[in-house]
Amino acid sequence: MKRIPTSFLLNSLMVMLFLYLPVVILIGMSFNASTMGIAWKGFTVQWYQKLVMDPSILDATLNSVFIACVSTGLALILGVGTAIGLEKSQGMQMPLVNMVMVLPLVIPEILLGVALLMVFVLCRIPLGFGTIIIGHMVFNLPLTVVIVRARLRKLDPAWEDAARDLGATPWNVLTRITLPMLRPAIWGAALLGFTVSLDDFVVTFFVAGPGSTTLPLKVFSMIKTGITPEINALSAVMVVVSMICVGLSWLFQQRSTVGSSESTLS
Amino acid sequence: MNESVVLDGVVKTHGPIVAVDHVSLSIQSGEFFSILGPSGSGKTTVLRLIAGLDRPDQGEIVIQQRIVTSDSPHERPVNMVFQHYALFPHMSVFDNVAFGLKMRGERPSNIQKAVGHMLALVRLQGKEKRLPGQLSGGEQQRVALARALVNRPVVLLLDEPLAALDQQLRQEMQGELKRLQREVKATFICVTHQQDEALMLSDRVAVMHGGKLLQVGTPQEIYEQPVSSTVARFIGLSNLLSGTITRFEDGLCWVEHEGLSPVVVKCPPQGPSQGAVTVMIRPERLHVSAEVSVNGYDNTLPAVVNQCVFNGNEVLYHVRLRNEAIWMARVPITEAQGCPLTVGQPVFLQWSAHEGLALPTHPAPL
Numbered sequence: 166m167k168r169i170p171t172s173f174l175l176n177s178l179m180v181m182l183f184l185y186l187p188v189v190i191l192i193g194m195s196f197n198a199s200t201m202g203i204a205w206k207g208f209t210v211q212w213y214q215k216l217v218m219d220p221s222i223l224d225a226t227l228n229s230v231f232i233a234c235v236s237t238g239l240a241l242i243l244g245v246g247t248a249i250g251l252e253k254s255q256g257m258q259m260p261l262v263n264m265v266m267v268l269p270l271v272i273p274e275i276l277l278g279v280a281l282l283m284v285f286v287l288c289r290i291p292l293g294f295g296t297i298i299i300g301h302m303v304f305n306l307p308l309t310v311v312i313v314r315a316r317l318r319k320l321d322p323a324w325e326d327a328a329r330d331l332g333a334t335p336w337n338v339l340t341r342i343t344l345p346m347l348r349p350a351i352w353g354a355a356l357l358g359f360t361v362s363l364d365d366f367v368v369t370f371f372v373a374g375p376g377s378t379t380l381p382l383k384v385f386s387m388i389k390t391g392i393t394p395e396i397n398a399l400s401a402v403m404v405v406v407s408m409i410c411v412g413l414s415w416l417f418q419q420r421s422t423v424g425s426s427e428s429t430l431s
Numbered sequence: 432m433n434e435s436v437v438l439d440g441v442v443k444t445h446g447p448i449v450a451v452d453h454v455s456l457s458i459q460s461g462e463f464f465s466i467l468g469p470s471g472s473g474k475t476t477v478l479r480l481i482a483g484l485d486r487p488d489q490g491e492i493v494i495q496q497r498i499v500t501s502d503s504p505h506e507r508p509v510n511m512v513f514q515h516y517a518l519f520p521h522m523s524v525f526d527n528v529a530f531g532l533k534m535r536g537e538r539p540s541n542i543q544k545a546v547g548h549m550l551a552l553v554r555l556q557g558k559e560k561r562l563p564g565q566l567s568g569g570e571q572q573r574v575a576l577a578r579a580l581v582n583r584p585v586v587l588l589l590d591e592p593l594a595a596l597d598q599q600l601r602q603e604m605q606g607e608l609k610r611l612q613r614e615v616k617a618t619f620i621c622v623t624h625q626q627d628e629a630l631m632l633s634d635r636v637a638v639m640h641g642g643k644l645l646q647v648g649t650p651q652e653i654y655e656q657p658v659s660s661t662v663a664r665f666i667g668l669s670n671l672l673s674g675t676i677t678r679f680e681d682g683l684c685w686v687e688h689e690g691l692s693p694v695v696v697k698c699p700p701q702g703p704s705q706g707a708v709t710v711m712i713r714p715e716r717l718h719v720s721a722e723v724s725v726n727g728y729d730n731t732l733p734a735v736v737n738q739c740v741f742n743g744n745e746v747l748y749h750v751r752l753r754n755e756a757i758w759m760a761r762v763p764i765t766e767a768q769g770c771p772l773t774v775g776q777p778v779f780l781q782w783s784a785h786e787g788l789a790l791p792t793h794p795a796p797l
Contacts, residue, residue, distance in 0.1 A: 323517035331531035332505035345521050
């Protein structure tokens with residue numbers, strides 16, 4: 166193995182520490198028996214038990230999961246269709262279309278939140294689950310389109326020609342060839358979208374209504390009265406769930422690139 | 432013999448590019464027909480038009496006495512083997528081969544039988560459950576053939592079928608293709624840019640260039656009597672010399688060149704004319720020697736040996752003519768002698784009038 170200069174190694178280690186120390190401390194503190202402060206008073210899982218018993222946290226969790234599932238699901242249905250449509254039409258290959266498509270991902274979220282709120286108020290749409298789902302789709306949709314399109318680009322058009330030559334109707338080509346080959350990208354987009362939706366605070370904060378409190382909103386309301394060990398426990402759970410989702414998403418997309426490189430080799 | 436595929440004045444444009452320019456062809460049933468041309472000559476587009484993957488802008492396509500010009504791919508009794516096989520990577524070998532039958536709604540028991548039979552024919556028994564990515568190049572090629580042939584097409588289209596294989600495998604598959612054709616008794620239309628492949632495999636060859644059909648004929652006709660210098664250049668090695676006809680008599684033409692003595696060769700197949708022509712002589716028809724032979728050759732051109740390439744069973748001389756043109760002469764080796772003529776040595780190139788051919792420089796389109 167090649168020797169890495171120590172200074173670079175040190176640099177990398179510091180960056181890792183900088184990135185993950187807060188998270189590690191947070192998870193560690195969630196097992197601390199002390200009710201106040203950061204002094205270690207022994208190991209406990211009581212905060213997790215309290216968490217599970219708290220009906221308002223349970224409610225917020227269910228709300229969050231429900232919103233994430235619906236917004237991701239809708240974004241997938243619309244996004245996969247959009248990606249295929251954009252890829253198939255000649256006029257939609259312009260860089261401008263791509264830029265407009267990903268714009269919601271780079272616009273400051275607070276702007277999106279304010280803008281969405283204005284639209285909802287203007288159109289007299291009552292704030293609640295519906296508005297949060299719409300709000301989350303604003304970033305979930307471009308995410309899906311970008312990931313699925315990247316995969317579509319790598320698909321050999323000869324596959325579809327071959328299927329047509331063997332007697333497949335356009336519907337058969339879509340369901341038996343195109344969608345199965347997009348499956349890894351679709352799973353990747355779904356998990357990433359689910360995570361982003363689950364963790365979103367800013368947009369949700371603007372467009373949420375009474376009775377539609379999500380987990381991030383709940384955490385925010387809880388810290389108004391000071392940081393409690395319960396919040397540490399709740400945050401630790403969210404961090405771990407998010408990491409698992411993002412990891413799985415990465416794995417799926419990794420598999421999709423491996424798959425396509427194999428086929429180009431052949 | 433009846434016609435299997437007929438193209439009549441077919442035109443296909445891709446934007447401003449005319450990919451196929453008024454091509455008319457008639458392919459007999461049971462024929463092994465090759466379309467030969469450099470990349471971008473429109474040969475693959477012809478195949479896609481026959482398959483129905485593209486629609487012609489003009490002209491008609493007839494398969495088995497039925498006009499299919501506006502039919503979808505699945506309505507035509509035709510299947511295609513794609514250049515890089517285009518096997519479905521997420522399906523097993525069995526599912527790949529069964530795909531066409533499933534799309535036709537065949538009964539599962541029939542599918543099982545037909546796929547098994549076809550995999551036996553291409554010698555792939557026992558690999559049914561493999562994914563395409565787990566097969567070698569040659570095996571993938573066989574799966575692609577089986578996937579097309581299992582549908583019992585009247586015409587099988589092959590797009591550069593051997594291009595992705597290495598030299599040894601390619602020779603093996605050439606024999607395999609001929610064998611398969613005999614067994615399934617279908618018309619094979621093969622697109623290739625490899626002239627040796629086309630000459631070896633085909634009953635007839637069509638040469639395409641720039642979207643136009645230049646010549647159709649048996650491999651021997653194309654090699655011996657190319658209609659133009661473009662065809663001659665594309666098939667085998669040829670020595671070319673442009674000049675003008677000054678006299679013709681009994682099918683022989685006297686051609687004059689800048690800086691060289693006039694030569695006498697066979698007249699163009701379309702008959703002699705007083706125009707610009709290109710003289711073609713194949714390297715194996717030239718006699719090279721250090722002294723002028725008195726064996727009654729009609730033509731003698733002085734030259735200088737530029738290079739001698741030893742090929743094992745023959746020697747290929749590169750010689751320089753007086754007008755700086757480089758010609759090639761092929762001399763079989765009869766005794767262990769290597770290159771008897773040394774580089775820089777003045778030599779004489781000689782040939783009889785009927786060994787050379789004058790070709791129209793601007794041929795009339797087919």
